[in-house]
Structures are given as C-alpha cells and as structure tokens.
Amino acid sequence: MSTAKPVRKRRKEARPGELLAAALALFVEKGYAATRLDDVAARAGVSKGTLYLYYASKEALFKAVIQEGIVPVLAENEAIAASHEGSSFSLLEKLLDHWWTRIGCTAFAGIPKLIVAEAQNFPEIASYYTTNVIARGRALVGAALSRGVSSGEFRPCDVEQTIDVIIAPLLMLLIWEHSLVHCGQPALQPRAYLATHLALLQRGLCAARV
Template identity: 35%
Template sequence: MTHGSLIWQTEKDCKMQTDQPEQKRQRRKDARPSEILEAGLALFAERGFAATRLEDVAKRAGIAKGTVYLYFSSKESLFEAALKDRMVSTMEGVSELTSSFTGSTEELFRLVLGRIYGQMIDGDAGVLLRILIGEGDRFPDLIALYREIALAKGMTTMKGILKRAEARGELRVPADEIDPRMIVAPIAILAIGGKIFGAQSPGDRDEFLERHLDLVLRGLLSANAGR
C-alpha cells in the first residue's frame, strides 16, 4: 500500500468512526418520542394522570428532565399523542381495511373487532379509557380531546362499515338507525374491567370476543347476509 493510499484509508476509517456515533445519536433521537410515550403510558397505568409528572416520565424513559419538553410541552400533549398512537391509528387502519375489503360484512366485522381487541385489550389503550372515566371530571380537556380526535374517528369508521353493509343489502335496518357506539361498547367494558380487576385470561378474552361478535352479527345483519 502506498503512502498516499494509507493516508486515504486512515482518513476513511476516522470518518467511519465519527459517523457511527452520529448515526446512533440520530437513531436514538428519532426513537425518543415513542420511548417517552411508552414511559408515559406505563406511569399513567401505575399512578393515574394526576399523579404522573413529566419529569418522572423522563426518568422512566432514561432521558434528561429537560429533554422530554422538546417533544411534549405538557401531560395533556403526551396524553393526546397516546390517543393518536393507540386509538386513532387503529381506527385509521380499520378504515383502510374497510375501503379495500371485498368479503362479506361478517368477515369484515370479525377482522375489525379482532384488530380493535388486539389494541384495546392486549395492548395498553385501555389505560387511556380508565383515565377518562376515573379522572375525566377533574380534567375536562382530556374528555374534549377524546371526543375530538378518537371518538369522532371511531364513530366515522364504524359508520363506514355500516354504510358498506347497507349498500351490499346485508343490514337488517338502515345504517342511519344504528348507533355505532353500541358496536364498540363491549370492548370498553372489557378493557376497563381488565385494568381494574386484572388481565383476562386468553380463553376468557377469546370467549368474550366471540359473544360480542355473535351479538353484533345477529343484531345487525340480515338472515341472507354474505350469501
């Protein structure tokens, strides 16, 4: 190897060593919002909304106290981000599924409710519902956030499924006569109950889902739906 090529190789090695820490820092920075969100949800579950402080969230996430404020200006903004990440994103995924799905409404409901159960029961979105019910009277802005960004999206999504079923001739009654909240209400009951009384066993959860599906399908769909 010539002297010139040796210098070039040394400079290249130095640059690679310099770039690697920078890349790691960038990946760490990009991951921080989700890490903070996870830490916040864990503390919300343990302490509730009122007793959770952003500095405690920062400590749980393993970052400096001031760093959390670069991403979330308040507990309310952290709660809003959690609503969007855990609830709104799920309903957006359901909307995309509904728009492209070609099967029967029964098949669609099975997929949709299974997906929502996965997030609300198996995931930690139920923590948010518990806060809304248990502390909503003290924090009305949280209720307003839920109605504005989560409930509205969920109801619009369910209405879309009902309108699709109506267009296919699979509904027993007109879609506009059905309250979409009745479709998802059992999920909230199970999610909140699990957070208060302890997690359901997989068998109990699956049985509850099947009973829920039976109630929805028998109540909403015509006898010849999907045929």
C-alpha cells in the same frame, strides 16, 4: 465496566418515543394525577430536566401520549374497510380483529380508561379523542351497518344507536381490564368475550334466512 457514568447519551431522535412509552406506562398504571414526572423521567432513563426539553408540561406530555398512541390505527382500519369485498358482517369481524391486534393486546389498550378517567380535567383531550378516534370509529361501524341493511343482509335498524351498542362492549372490555381486573376480580377472557359479542350480534343483526 470502568465507566461509572454512562450519563449524557445523545439521543435526540429516540428520546420522544422513550419518554412517551414511559409516560404511557405510568399514566395507565397510576392515572394522571398520581403519576410523578420524576418517575416518568426515571423510567425513561433521563433526568427531569430532560423531560421538559421535549414536553413543556405534564399536560403536554399527556396529550402527546394520547395523540401519538391512538390515531394511527384508525387510518389502518379505514383502509381495511375501503378494500373489503365480502359480507358486511365479515367486515365487522375484520375490523374488530384488527382493532384487537393493534390496540386491544397492546399497551395502548390502557388509553380508553385514561381518557374516560381524565375527560373532565382535560376537555380538550377528550374532544380531540372523540373527534379523531370515536367519531372515525363510529363512522366505520356505521358504514358497515348501512351497507348490510341496504343489501338486505341486516334487518333494518336504528343505525346510530346500534353503532354505540356494538362499540360499547369493546370499549368496556379494555376499560375493565385496566381497572377492576387489578383488584382480585377474575380477568375477563377476551377472546371468548369477543366471540360471544359477535355471535349475539350476528343473530341480532342478520335478517332471518328462510
């Protein structure tokens, strides 16, 4: 090409998304503190100054990454739960499957580790996340559990504690894959891991069939 400088593209609409994607990738790869804004800008193909045109600070960028990345998926799962008609256990399976497809396999899978790693430094983000993601996720699982217990499909149990015990291995899976995996630790096999989790749950939750 004869144009040495394809610089100064006018991309106002596309920019925020590009910046967020670049930032997500780097935050997930290096952690918050170790990510330099120069690198984020470079990866998004803009100058550092441009980045500040869209996000007022590194912190603001981080918050935007979290907020844009995660919340939308919750609504989808809530819709799934609302329209479900089969057994309660099959609802749990469906929710899990959707979560895996929309988060677990994607770049967003790195966010829980980010949250956990930076929660002390960014309390507002952490509480934003707990309010808008964790709490809504717990509510979904809790409703499925209560529904199953009411119908006799599940044994009576301490619902609140059970929610956490169900969710913990899922979060741990993502966290694991974005931390120790990179250091020679053999990767988990997510599908088999999730299957085992579900199988244990089924046995653990469901009332004995006579």
